[in-house]
Amino acid sequence: MSVSSPVLQDRAVSEAPLSPAARFRALPANLRGALWLVLGALIFSAVGVFIRYAGREIDALQLSFFRGAIGLVFIVPLLIRQRVNPFRSPRPGLHFIRAALGTTAMVCGFYATTHLPLADATSISFSQPLFVTMLAVLFMGEVVRWRRWSATLVGFAGVVVMMRPGAGSFQAAMLIALAGTFAGACSTMLVKKMSAHDGPLAIVGSIAILQTIFLLPPALLVWQWPTTTVWYYILGIGLCATVGQYCWIRAYSVGEASAIAPFDYVRLPLSIGAGIWLFAEVPTLWTGIGTAIIVCSTAYIAHREATLGKALPGAVKAQKTPA
Numbered sequence: 001m002s003v004s005s006p007v008l009q010d011r012a013v014s015e016a017p018l019s020p021a022a023r024f025r026a027l028p029a030n031l032r033g034a035l036w037l038v039l040g041a042l043i044f045s046a047v048g049v050f051i052r053y054a055g056r057e058i059d060a061l062q063l064s065f066f067r068g069a070i071g072l073v074f075i076v077p078l079l080i081r082q083r084v085n086p087f088r089s090p091r092p093g094l095h096f097i098r099a100a101l102g103t104t105a106m107v108c109g110f111y112a113t114t115h116l117p118l119a120d121a122t123s124i125s126f127s128q129p130l131f132v133t134m135l136a137v138l139f140m141g142e143v144v145r146w147r148r149w150s151a152t153l154v155g156f157a158g159v160v161v162m163m164r165p166g167a168g169s170f171q172a173a174m175l176i177a178l179a180g181t182f183a184g185a186c187s188t189m190l191v192k193k194m195s196a197h198d199g200p201l202a203i204v205g206s207i208a209i210l211q212t213i214f215l216l217p218p219a220l221l222v223w224q225w226p227t228t229t230v231w232y233y234i235l236g237i238g239l240c241a242t243v244g245q246y247c248w249i250r251a252y253s254v255g256e257a258s259a260i261a262p263f264d265y266v267r268l269p270l271s272i273g274a275g276i277w278l279f280a281e282v283p284t285l286w287t288g289i290g291t292a293i294i295v296c297s298t299a300y301i302a303h304r305e306a307t308l309g310k311a312l313p314g315a316v317k318a319q320k321t322p323a
Contacts (some may be wrong), residue, residue: 033255040247054233055114065219068211070238086206099210108180131185155297162290
């Protein structure tokens with residue numbers, strides 16, 4: 001009776017083919033983060049398509065309520081299993097303020113997606129980092145020097161170019177989209193404050209609960225029962241938005257934010273392609289110019305943050321010199 005050598009056994013194990021999941025885990029962290037973000041961009045682009053189709057029959061307020069309610073179905077089991085009470089917080093008021101801002105951002109975003117070309121709605125949403133820079137100075141005490149201020153001002157100039165106030169093509173929906181982006185930036189700044197004393201599940205859980213409560217009364221005012229086809233779109237919105245958010249969280253949990261953030265811009269060509277293919281929406285020259293300016297300015301801000309973060313090690317990072 002022969003006994004296999006431990007060395008041969010170890011060699012056989014090491015030469016066994018890796019599973020796809022194991023191969024994925026073996027990739028560099030930033031590459032994995034970028035792939036998660038690209039997958040999330042693809043899924044979020046599908047959300048925009050579903051919103052556009054469903055918005056032909058029901059109001060953006062009702063759509064937003066369904067989005068919140070479906071998200072609640074996913075999050076409540078996690079809250080119960082992890083025994084997390086999202087309102088047992090040292091500062092519960094911040095949860096209500098953040099939920100109000102997040103709700104405003106979602107409703108404005110849904111309205112913009114149903115009333116603007118997909119390319120325009122997506123491009124305006126990318127101006128959020130510009131608002132975050134401004135709010136960081138006003139409310140977080142950050143000092144921003146001329147390079148980031150210049151990039152921020154250039155980015156806002158891109159928004160103006162794309163919106164073209166005073167032109168015949170200007171739409172109020174663009175202002176609503178911009179207001180939603182601003183509300184989203186305010187919500188992001190609050191998350192930074194809340195994360196110091198609340199866990200991610202508590203933060204996500206509180207907004208899921210409060211959004212559903214906030215949106216029920218206005219949704220009832222415009223309520224109409226969806227057709228079977230629209231129900232499919234609504235379920236697609238809820239499912240894809242939840243999965244897309246999961247991909248987004250996984251991306252930033254494994255990769256460096258400054259390294260992978262530019263991959264989120266994949267949403268732009270996807271939205272442009274979907275708009276042309278499904279809705280015959282050909283972007284205007286001004287949309288292209290404004291979008292390019294916004295992308296370049298926000299990409300520069302991310303690059304500047306990465307440069308400073310790498311240049312200032314250890315304890316110095318906590319008090320780094322702003323861009």
